[in-house]
Amino acid sequence: MLIRQCPDIRELSILTQGLDPVNTINVRTLFSGDHWPRLRSLELGNVTVGSTVVGDGDTHPFISFLSERNHLRTLRFSGDFTLSSTHFARLPRNSLQDLRCFTGSVDHLSSLPSAKHLLSMEISNPLILREVTPLAISHALQAAPAVRSLKVSFVLQSGYDGIGILRSIATAGAHIKHLDLTFSHKPSFYLVCGLDCRTVVLR
Numbered sequence: 001m002l003i004r005q006c007p008d009i010r011e012l013s014i015l016t017q018g019l020d021p022v023n024t025i026n027v028r029t030l031f032s033g034d035h036w037p038r039l040r041s042l043e044l045g046n047v048t049v050g051s052t053v054v055g056d057g058d059t060h061p062f063i064s065f066l067s068e069r070n071h072l073r074t075l076r077f078s079g080d081f082t083l084s085s086t087h088f089a090r091l092p093r094n095s096l097q098d099l100r101c102f103t104g105s106v107d108h109l110s111s112l113p114s115a116k117h118l119l120s121m122e123i124s125n126p127l128i129l130r131e132v133t134p135l136a137i138s139h140a141l142q143a144a145p146a147v148r149s150l151k152v153s154f155v156l157q158s159g160y161d162g163i164g165i166l167r168s169i170a171t172a173g174a175h176i177k178h179l180d181l182t183f184s185h186k187p188s189f190y191l192v193c194g195l196d197c198r199t200v201v202l203r
Contacts, residue, residue, distance in 0.1 A: 002030065003030065003033070003035050003036075007035060007036070008036075008038060009036045009038075009039060010038055010039060010040045010041070011039075011040060011041040011042075012036070012039065012041070012042050012043070013041075013042075013043040013044075014027055014030075014043070014044050014045070014047055015043065015044075015045035015046070015078070015079075016045060016046040016047060016079075027044070027047050027048070027049060028048070028049050028061070028062075031049055031061065031062045031065040032061045032062075032065065033065075034068065036069070037068075037069070037071075038071050039069050039071065039072055040071050040072060040073050040074065041072070041073065041074040041075075042069075042072060042074070042075055042076070043074070043075075043076040043077075043078070043103075044076070044077055044078075045076075045077070045078040045079045046078070046079035049061075049062040049083060059087075059090050060083060060087045060090070062083060062087075063083075063087050063088065063090055063091055066091065066095065066096065067091050067092050067095040067096070068095075069096070070095075070096075070097070070098065071098055072096055072098060072099055073098050073099060073100050073101065074099075074100070074101040074102075075096075075099060075101070075102050075103070075104070076101075076102070076103035076104070076122075076124075077103060077104040077105070077108065077124060078103065078124045079124075084107070085105070085107035085108050085110065085111035086111070088108055088111040088112055089111040089113075091112070091113050091114075092113070093113045094113075095113065095114065096112070096113070096114040096117075097114055097117060098117075099112075099114050099117060099118065100117065100118060100119045100120065101118070101119065101120040101121075102115070102118050102120070102121055102122070103121075103122040103123075103124050104123075104124055105123065105124060105125060106123055106127070106136050106137065106139075106140050109121065109123075109140045109143065109144065110136075110139055110140050110143050112143070115140075115143040115144040116143065116144060116145060116146060117146060118144045118146060118147050119146060119147060119148050119149065120147065120148065120149040120150075121140075121144055121147045121149070121150050121151070122150075122151040122152070123140075123151070123152040123153070125153075126153040126154060126155050126182075127152065127153065127154050127155065128154075128155045129154050129155065129156050129165060131164075133154075133164075133165060134164045134165050134167065134168035135168070137152070137165060137168050137169060137172070138168040138171065138172040141168075141169065141172035141173045142172050145175065146175065147173065147175065147176060148175060148176060148177045148178065149176070149177065149178040149179075149180075150169070150173060150176050150178070150179055150180070151180035151181075152180070152181060152182070153181075153182035153183075154181070154182065154183050156183055
């Protein structure tokens with residue numbers, strides 16, 4: 001019904017409240033086909049877009065849908081999202097060239113061919129700070145060198161002061177002007193003074 005009655009949708013948001021996986025809403029049929037060619041903004045939260053298993057060399061229908069939405073500027077995934085980064089890596093290199101704002105996991109971002117065009121980035125799930133976390137953040141920011149705004153949440157483990165992650169952001173995110181960081185508890189913040197940002201929000 002949504003496809004037939006709303007053929008010219010520009011913005012679509014489908015969000016659910018952390019449902020049990022058994023009852024998660026399946027929106028697969030909404031993202032199979034050539035409808036909504038002018039879609040500019042898509043936000044999905046706690047939904048499934050169909051089976052995560054596809055044949056060797058095949059592209060998931062949702063990925064095919066995204067690759068054909070040339071006007072898409074905002075793409076947001078929150079909560080549980082079933083497709084892994086390996087699916088996003090199959091997006092054609094020339095797809096999503098207009099994408100400017102992205103919310104999702106670090107892995108999704110690193111696999112996004114059009115990440116170099118992003119201006120705003122939000123990591124949707126809190127990251128547990130471990131030794132490998134700064135490297136993951138650095139890799140994601142290197143894939144998106146034009147990013148001006150970054151929002152990310154961290155869960156600090158005992159004995160981890162957060163300095164390494166801030167160094168990674170300061171080094172790899174040299175062009176960031178707005179930085180929004182949320183920590184599970186108070187870390188060492190003195191390195192923030194060295195960040196070349198117009199706006200720094202700490203929680």
